[in-house]
Amino acid sequence: MASSDLTPVEEAIDHLVARARPITRSQTVALTNSLDRVLARDYTVPADVPPADNSAVDGYAVRAGDLAGVGPLPVSGRTAAGEARLTLEPGTAVRLFTGSEIPSGADAVIMQERVSVCGDGITVNGPVSEGQNIRRRGQDLAQGDLALAAGTRIRPQEMGLLGSIGAADVAVYAKLKVAILTTGDELVDPGQPLGPGQIYNSNRYTLLGLLAKAGCEVVLCESLKDTREATRSTLERAATDADLIITSGGVSVGEEDHVRAVLEESGDLSLWRLASKPGKPMAFGTIGDTPVLGLPGNPVAVLVSFMVMGMPFVRACQGRTGGTGGGEWVPAGFSTEKPSIRRQYVRARKNVGDDGLTITAYPNQSSGVLSSACWAEGLAVVPENKTINLGDPVIYYSFAELLE
Secondary structure: OOHHHOEOHHHHHHHHHHOOOOOOOEEEEEHHHOOOOEEOOOEEOOOOEOOOOEEOOOEEEEOHHHHOOOOOEEEEEEEOOOOOOOEOOOOOEEEEOOOOEOOEOOOEEEEHHHEEEEOOEEEEOOOOOOOOOEEOOOOOEOOOOEEEOOOOEOOHHHHHHHHHOOOOEEEEEOOOEEEEEEEOOOEEOOOOOOOOOOEEOOHHHHHHHHHHHOOOEEEEEEEEOOOHHHHHHHHHHHHHHOOEEEEEOOOOOOOOOOHHHHHHHHOEEEEEOEOEEOOOOOEEEEEOOEEEEEEOOOHHHHHHHHHHHHHHHHHHHOOOOOOOOOOEEEEEOOOOOOOOOOEEEEEEEEEEEOOEEEEEEOOOOOOOOOHHHHHOOEEEEEOOOOOOOOOOEEEEEEHHHHOO
């Protein structure tokens, strides 16, 4: 097969993202329940953060000019975080703690380790400069600043930032509703006995995990019978409830591969066969107005295709800004024998040995060996029509980065 018969990976991703329809449904959730949700509106800062100058350390507030050529400074007051602001009497110091408001008249804070306590006073050991150890009002966020933009996925640090501006409840997009349909009469649910020619349905659970990581809501999870009519009726039923249908299997050229055929006959098939290894027979189309992402049937192909092609589409549907990072260049600790017209995604992980940091590949790269993905920590990329020699730089994406 010529490379022109296959869609390049970047072109496929662009095709998918261009056809994503971002969710417009939104809801308000408590900040405590907002992790991994996507902000539905901009959040601006209602008041300076922090709201006042405060101490970055436990120590003593002073006026730097009072320290020139004087003996011990008497301590005229004490204030803790959350207590009312004091006024610094000239020629004295105020005992304070991390987070305490800076007393009026003070312009520096001396760390307690830099002073000697002498009765009711202190002796300063070392130079003091104006502004030292003071966190200024608004140094994190100033009133009116954009704190977080719509489309931001909320991580723990975003939860903290929202809390710092007083947002107890946040507006987020509704979760993307996804239907999972796995194909194959040979599939049996775990917990059931296997009959002749049967295997357990692993793809369902891979997809459930991937979609949970992606912050989606699974509204339907079924197996498809290997008939044209069963495939058509189930896809049409799923399209009434889901924002996205994801299938595994049924998109190749066999007589029992009905998903692709139904998309062509009863919907729209706009993408099929990619220059990707694994993942060549991936398909994309619609049933009615509902997008259908048809993943291959092999277990590793399901995982890789979703991470590389499916996640950019899901992010776009969720209204999320940003995307997969650029990976990192790391010397290869493996080699390839011959070039391929397809881009290869090699299950791999980092290894530190005598030669430093390298990327080690799992020995068996068959798309049916799911245990390789459990051993691996990411994917190394072998470009189309290229071979890799030991020590050549390769792009490596961690699984965490691909699912971000």
